[in-house]
Amino acid sequence: MTSNPKIKVCGMNRNTAEVDALAADYLGFIFWEPSKRAFQGKMPVLAPNTKKIGVFVDASIKEVLQKTTEFDLDGVQLHGSESPEYCASLRQELTQPKKVESDVRLSAVSADRQAVEAPVIIKAFAVGSTFDFSILKAFEAHTDYFLFDTKGKLPGGNGAAFDWTLLQDYPSTTPFFLSGGIGPENLTNIQEFLASPAAAHCHALDLNSKFETAPGLKDTQALEAFITIIRTPNMQTYHADENGYYGEFGGAYIPEMLYPNVAELKAKYLEIMAEPSFQEEFQQLLKDYVGRPSPLYFAKRLSERYNTKIYLKREDLNHTGAHKVNNTIGQILMAKRLGKKRIIAETGAGQHGVATATVCALMGMECIVYMGEIDIARQAPNVARMKMLGATVVPALSGSRTLKDATNEAIRDWINNPIDTHYIIGSVVGPHPYPDMVARFQAVISEEIEWQLLEKEGRKNPDYVIACVGGGSNAAGAFYQYLDRPEVGIIAVEAAGKGVDSGESAATSALGKVGIIHGSKTLLMQTPDGQITEPYSISAGLDYPGVGPMHAHLFQSGRGEFISITDADAMKAGLELCELEGIIPAIESSHAFAVLEKKQFKPDDVVVINLSGRGDKDLNTYIDYFKL
């Protein structure tokens, strides 16, 4: 794995000196006439460490050599259908000591240096979904680097990304340049790629047409921002680092007896998730079983009411009625690959319990769901569903008899059954790797929002994305692609219950202090001597005394705006959605809608609200509350 690749900026022409000031490792000059950014004119003097790369497309060896000498190139990038034999001949020519005038430079030392510093050969390949990686073998002995670009109409500079995960099974040890439509909009994908095992041989990123304001004129501001983020791994991101920390939050604070279970998962989760067969099965089930993609629905009447453009991400339309199933599908596949036979889970509102029982039925695995006694009473239909799906529902009888107590029971079970059991945690909480793993499974929400918004609005980024936060998994999924894009406002909505200062709330950001809950360092509602405060919310899915570490960091860093919504305001907003759009939301999701009354958006703002679940499970609460 490499987290710090070198940077090549290609297509230099009009503002080379300004780009050179950004200290890229390589600058590329295109010597292919038809290119819009073909190099013309004089080569400026570059910083001593900058390496000049000439880009050629099926040029004669003579031409490549001539340009190499004329511009004193440090490397050549072969972007056509050059053969291994061509590369071999070119290399032979390039490694000949140059004819030099001074006798001193003809000394043995000098000749040696010439050999070491011979221009490097970078052979580019156009990759499509059927690219045959076995062809690389014949080039290995004759090239220094490979470069993987997108197969397109032009030999290069198409500005289109290919599926970089195709490199997961990269069969060579030759270092490569990653290329093909890399731009600010796919920074997150690049970061994910760099954090994956496939990055082990990634030598450099090649930035080209996506950083231009006109062909050959580079956008130095955008380049600087991108390069800074790539080169500063810890400032880059609101994603977890490799130990599961989001800023100061996260990590794995676990009893010794739990260590082997968590260590096994930590060692394997990224590798398993990157396996093509895993991805194939995951995507297939999301499509055919869950019913994804979930629609991104333009809520016309709601938009008129609030004089802004409101889109609803319809996770309520998923099989089982909420976003929870995205994660349980991912984790059951993970459990299978880890060789587990028995599944345990905790549940609050019952949505995660149902989603877990569902995937266990699908895979024929034993399922035990821990649920607080109080929640069992208020979520009777979901309890019945779990039982029908073959799960055993075990009441948690300690503490407040709600979600946190159910989680305690599940952890106890896992400690006692380390070998055959996988614990499917339902939110972005728990010890590392759970918060990161669950966020990755839920990221499908914002991945879809991106392309759906592109279709509907011509852009991938909304101005705001809003989601309710208990532990925070629907919010993590809705925010995921946007975490590192400051131009997208992130709004997290917590349950203020009967009022933030009423003593009956679950407004963790407003009331929480740094503490440890369920294996993770986060913001936690607690008494001055560190005892966890009982949370309260009308919605069972939000009354958790902590919040996932990603959200604690979003709050503390100021990246996210946190708004607390009372029961009363949430219920009113839920009813308004019923009346204006004909959609009965889960009460958790109703909290997100209540933001529309609290915050003024501009008429042309694009606001995406994650409608995390449907309200059928909450009918009794709605009936009692509104005396229906």
Ligand SMILES: O=C(O)c1ccccc1N[C@@H]1O[C@H](COP(=O)(O)O)[C@@H](O)[C@H]1O
């Ligand atoms: O950029 C060009 O015009 C070009 C033309 C011919 C061969 C290569 C070219 N550029 C290289 O193409 C890749 C991908 O660029 P992009 O990200 O799709 O714009 C890159 O390696 C450039 O070096």
